[in-house]
Amino acid sequence: MSTNALPRQSDDFPGWYAAVVRRAELAEHSPVRGSMVIRPDGFAIWEAVRSALDERIKATGHRNLYFPLFVPGDVLQREGELVEGFAPEVAVVTRAGGEELAEPLVVRPTSEAQFWSTYAGWIRSYRDLPLLYNQWANVVRWELRPRLFLRTTEFLWQEGHTAHATQAEAMAEVLRILHEVYADAVERVLAIPVLRGRKSAAERFPGAVETFTLEALMRDGKALQSATSHYLGQRFSEAYGVTYTDAAGAQQHPYGTSWGASTRLIGGLIMAHGDDRGLRLPPAVAPVQAVVVPVGNDPGVAEAAPSLCAAIRAAGVRAHLDDRDHVRPGAKYHEWELRGVPLRIELGPRDLAAGRAVVVRRDSAARRETSLDRLPGLVGGMLDEVQASLFADALTFRDSRTLRPSGYAQMRDFLAVAGGMAVAPWCGDAACERRVKDETKATIRCLPVDRGWSGGDCIVCGRAATEEATWAQAY
Amino acid sequence: MSTNALPRQSDDFPGWYAAVVRRAELAEHSPVRGSMVIRPDGFAIWEAVRSALDERIKATGHRNLYFPLFVPGDVLQREGELVEGFAPEVAVVTRAGGEELAEPLVVRPTSEAQFWSTYAGWIRSYRDLPLLYNQWANVVRWELRPRLFLRTTEFLWQEGHTAHATQAEAMAEVLRILHEVYADAVERVLAIPVLRGRKSAAERFPGAVETFTLEALMRDGKALQSATSHYLGQRFSEAYGVTYTDAAGAQQHPYGTSWGASTRLIGGLIMAHGDDRGLRLPPAVAPVQAVVVPVGNDPGVAEAAPSLCAAIRAAGVRAHLDDRDHVRPGAKYHEWELRGVPLRIELGPRDLAAGRAVVVRRDSAARRETSLDRLPGLVGGMLDEVQASLFADALTFRDSRTLRPSGYAQMRDFLAVAGGMAVAPWCGDAACERRVKDETKATIRCLPVDRGWSGGDCIVCGRAATEEATWAQAY
DSSP: OOOOOOOOTTTOHHHHHHHHHHHTTSEEEOSSTTOEEEOHHHHHHHHHHHHHHHHHHHHTTOEEOBOOSEEEHHHHTTSHHHHHHHGGGOEEEEEETTEEEEEEEEEOSOOHHHHHHHHHHHOOBGGGOOEEEEEEEEEEOOOSSOBTTTBOSEEEEEEEEEEESSHHHHHHHHHHIIIIIIIHHHHHTSOOOOEEEEOOGGGSOTTOSEEEEEEEEOTTSOEEEEEEEEEEETHHHHHTTOOEEOTTSOEEOOEEEEEEEETHHHHHHHHHHOBTTBOOOOTTTOSOSEEEEEOSSOHHHHHHHHHHHHHHHHTTOOEEEOOOSSSOHHHHHHHHHHTTOSEEEEEOHHHHHTTEEEEEETTTOOEEEEETTTHHHHHHHHHHHHHHHHHHHHHHHHHHTEEOOSSHHHHHHIIIIIOSEEEEEEOSOHHHHHHHHHHHSOEEEEBOSSOOOOSSBOTTTOSBOSEEEEEEOBO | OOOOOOOOTTTOHHHHHHHHHHHTTSEEEOSSTTOEEEOHHHHHHHHHHHHHHHHHHHHTTOEEOBOOSEEEHHHHTTSHHHHHHHGGGOEEEEEETTEEEEEEEEEOSOOHHHHHHHHHHHOOBGGGOOEEEEEEEEEEOOOSSOBTTTBOSEEEEEEEEEEESSHHHHHHHHHHIIIIIIIHHHHHTSOOOOEEEEOOGGGSOTTOSEEEEEEEEOTTSOEEEEEEEEEEETHHHHHTTOOEEOTTSOEEOOEEEEEEEETHHHHHHHHHHOBTTBOOOOTTTOSOSEEEEEOSSOHHHHHHHHHHHHHHHHTTOOEEEOOOTTSOHHHHHHHHHHTTOSEEEEEOHHHHHTTEEEEEETTTOOEEEEETTTHHHHHHHHHHHHHHHHHHHHHHHHHHTEEOOSSHHHHHHIIIIIOSEEEEEEOSOHHHHHHHHHHHSOEEEEBOSSOOOOSSBOTTTOSBOSEEEEEEOBO
16 A cells, blocks of 8 residues: 555545545445445445444334345336436346347346335235335446445445335334434444435435435535435335225225435545545444554564453454554554554553553544553543544534525525535525526535424525525535 | 145155245245345345354454456456356346447356456555455346245355465365355254265366365255355466465465355255244244244233243343234144244243243144243253254254165165265266266265275276265255
């Protein structure tokens, strides 16, 4: 790994992002357009994110299952809006087993079609409801301007697909997922503060009646949609002929939801916390939480460092000993800073003689001398501090980049130039939404979860507003 | 779920298998030829199998990562034997993003090509070795005669791909995976005894120098290849131009291994343990380990059953309360037997009055009265007994179906008619192997891990044998 400086975030944020992903060995482009190889450090982060989500998905009563990668074209086409939304992005298998296929197969861009065509056979009576199912899978959406983790042709995600007897139950499910699964995991585990809201019609998932979202602010002032939860109404149950017999014996169409979060979250993690020296990983997802670096060519240190590392590991911390003898301590410090390891523990001959080590926090660069005896017992608490600090930093940053504009001109300049989130009343008219987009590239990232009058005039046209929108440029 | 009897194993084993998979709701066929939907109970088993393997893969020093689903045709074609072996089975994407692709993409049938073409960029010096990487992924091999879990167009698996400085290290890796990862997980967790061995040239993985295998005997007397571990020599490093600089400064090609286990193991689990009443699941992988069934329409029982179930759950057991009021206890018993739940706990009014419950083992049908107070503390031990019993049963069955034939005629009749494993000396000539296959449908399932003289004459041709082969018909 080269030790050249990274591009500065303030000079070239996209260049900084690409360099960090490559040099921290999180991922790289593959020879297939738009696809990526997720390297072990990137994948270890994904495993931590996946566990955090999977635990919460199961704790809220859902079970995992698995549907096929391929969708027959005619199955996909039964729900018009969905197929239209994804048509330009799909990859199609036309040859298999040495022959041209009579019926081409679409590689799943999302799996509503498969789930609902199969649910027709699984749902008979109200006793079969709700179905609360989720799958972890790869999906493919052809991507012409790929960016690692953020927009890739193939990505990994989970997609939940549930069926309910009533509209109220389905809507409760959509919000439970938004709050108890997604927001909880993203805030507590990824340490990224999120806005929870509803999408405008223009930004809604194709096929959804209502889309809810989590929006997070990145350090370049752009927003990242971090997870979505959709209320599907009866659209899919009607399109796929799914009915159930209710307790009174009548045939009904169940109500559906779907919801997903993907490897895109890793992109969010990088851009929400990283600084000019590289990644800053929240301890909860860091593959290495503490690295022990022996300093100086000293036999006593060479002997003591592995025991120190083992003692820290025994305390339940993912600790790593960097005992490479062909790399100098300074180069190691740079490398582990780039890789975002939350704590660095330096142990030199004078430290050892004094019975102490120096602990350096990646997030704040704070240094602290700690006695070797007490160190293993203290690392867990220090990691908790780093986790809390990263969340607090990101929240402070978001507050500093959130504007309640006094007029349209101020909002326009803020969104187009400074970058950040603008919160202002909106009349609900798509024409005003379009005008902001045309003039600033910013879109409505979200509306309040509950519809309601905000008590102001539309920031764009001055007519009475129906709610308060949050605008930002977005990934 | 219907309560009709299953086909008997002895009358119609394939019919029994298909009925169990469908009625226990493990999986079903999808509209895409050869693909399957893995239902929640089937997927929960897979999650348990996957954890058992993943733990062992990580404990032996490997890390997970992820390579793309699609392989460019020219990357795949650089290793001749591999591409030839898989050519008839691949699915090809020719259209994507609304256009015909200039270069069609193959959906991965296995990932040696991608790993090795990328390893060229990751390996520079001996310090970069070994690379010990694994991925969990879906792969596609076009299947004309699909059977759920056993042979499906798409299946889930893990594939390890490692690179080593020396031949000895690579061979040690291949055997470590066979013994410490695969055999350990299959025997201890799936409770299936396995033969560990080497494949004959005719049965080797395309591209491998040597293939090692686990072979398990199913209850119809056929063998199932349960996992394989391949020594690749320098074939892939040469084909993909992967070299490293050794400590003396010379350029060398590293040695490779690859190894995989898949959802096929679930098929093995069903066929190694199941009986005429349905599944018999080893507790270690059972989604429900103990089911509590209240008997009789009694308010006391209706109140006591949930607390009993909760107490068992609190003891760390996956317990389920079947309190459906529209299904009678007898039908519940049949259903949970079909689903293979290791322990059924019956609680009726007379039991409750006497302060006891009845515990029925699925594997042996043994009934045991146990006091309600002590029951939650005893369930863990009872589950251990079931786990051990299932393994012992399968071992006894395999012993009863393993023959050391005294002559070729006896072996031929045994393999063609009775079914089972025949162990006999072999001269090493592919012609003798072919003759057995032509006359009995049986193939050499494995040879001893270490090559060596067995001290006998070839069971087929009478010439001096070079080793002892195990023959069986196989899935």
